Amino acid sequence: MKHRIILAPMEGLVDAPMRDILTRIGGVDRCVSEFIRVTQGQLNIGSIRRIVPESLHGWKTATGVPVHPQLLGSDPHWLGHNAALLAELGAPAVDLNFGCPAKTVNRHRGGATLLREPDTLHQIVSAVRAALPPDVPVTAKMRLGYSDTSQTLECADALACAGAAEIAVHARTREQGYKPPADWEWLARIREAVSVPVVANGDVTDLESYRRIVEISGCEQVMIGRGLVACPDLALRIQQSALDGAGQAMSWSALQPWMIDFYGQVRERIVQDRHVPGRLKQWLVLLSGNYPEARALFDRIRRETCADVLQAILTGRVPAVG
Known part of the structure; x- marks a missing residue:
């Protein structure tokens, strides 16, 4: 069964606590983890567990949503070696990152910079595919290119021909970053050019944009990142809209217990x-586009650095003051 709504991997934003909260709210069919960086050597299992703690629980969130680990790097041999390690640990699939636009990552030949090297993409996917058991798929995420779209179809074809079972495409180039609008027309062109499923990604922020990206791209699966963090019940509303209409958006009061839960999980994971x-301030900034109350709370706590005081404010034990 295809996963219709996929929670996107976003370094430093969609971590294990965020995955837990968003999948418990509902509507998400699958998650992809933050990237696990591969250089030259075998990954430390402790590092894998830290980035993907769901690996200790059958590679699923608390509500049973599958989590696929993502690898980032440029060395075909070591990417293959570590993909095999993930499979030994029970990973249901291995995703490869060819879309990260971060300068530090690109400077070390990772992420979107490899979209200038279609042959390297093919070598990496081929090596990972050969290293994995037949029943463990390799998937990939890419952008439309590094600085332009001159090699878009060549890159997608390289991934598909090398054995990628599915390609998620963020409909922007690396140089476009996250500047709107995403070019959904390109998703349709890629889908028509390759023989494997294409997952649409980019600028899905509400029900209308979800419907438009599906209509324009022709893709059956959609990956959502910032749109889901900013509107935590978006996936649930998308799923419900197919059955009985759009439904009501989650209220601020209904969201607050989830924020308290999230904050508690973050405190357990962060040593200092x-x-x-x-982390809470980061989420509030994204929520503020849909919740004026989030902006008001952020403004009140923006200078607060004490974790205990902030927890007391969240739980109502201490009033938020300006």
């Missing part, structure tokens, strides 16, 4: 409490 408030 002074780094904890930043």
Whole structure:
């Protein structure tokens, strides 16, 4: 069964606590983890468990949503070796990152910079495919290119011909970053050019944009990242809309217990409490596009660095003051 709504991998944003919250709210069919960087050597199993703690629970979130680990790197041999390690640990699939636009990642020949090297894409996917058991698929995520779309179809074809079972495409180039609009027309061109499923990604922020990307791209599966973080019940509303209409968006009061839960999970994962408030502030900034209350809360706590005080404010034990 195809996973219709996929939670996108986003470094430093969609981590295990966020995956847990969004999948418990509902509507998400599959998650892809933050990338696990591969250089020259075998990954430390402890590092894998830290990035994908769901690996200790059958590679599923608490509600049973599959989590596929993602690898990032440029060395075909070591990517293949570590993909095999993930399979030994029970990973249901292995995803490859050819879309990260971060300068640091690109400077070390990872992510979107490899879209200038279609032959390397083919070598990497071929090596990973050969290293994995036949029943463990390799998938890939790409952008439309590095600086332009001159090699878009060549890159997609390289991935598909090398054995990628599915290709998720963020409909922008690396140089476009996250600047709107995403070019959904290109998704249709890629889908028509390759023989494997294409997952549409980019600028899905509400029900209307979801319907439009499906209509324009022709893709049956959609990957959503920032849109889901900013509107936590979006996937649920998409799934419900196919059955009985759009339904009502989650209220701010209904969202607050989830924020408290998220904050508690972050505190358990981050060793130094002074780094904890930043994760909540990051989420509030994204939520503020849909919830004016999120902007008001952010403004009140923006200078707060004490994790205990912030938790007291969230739980109502201490009033938020300006």
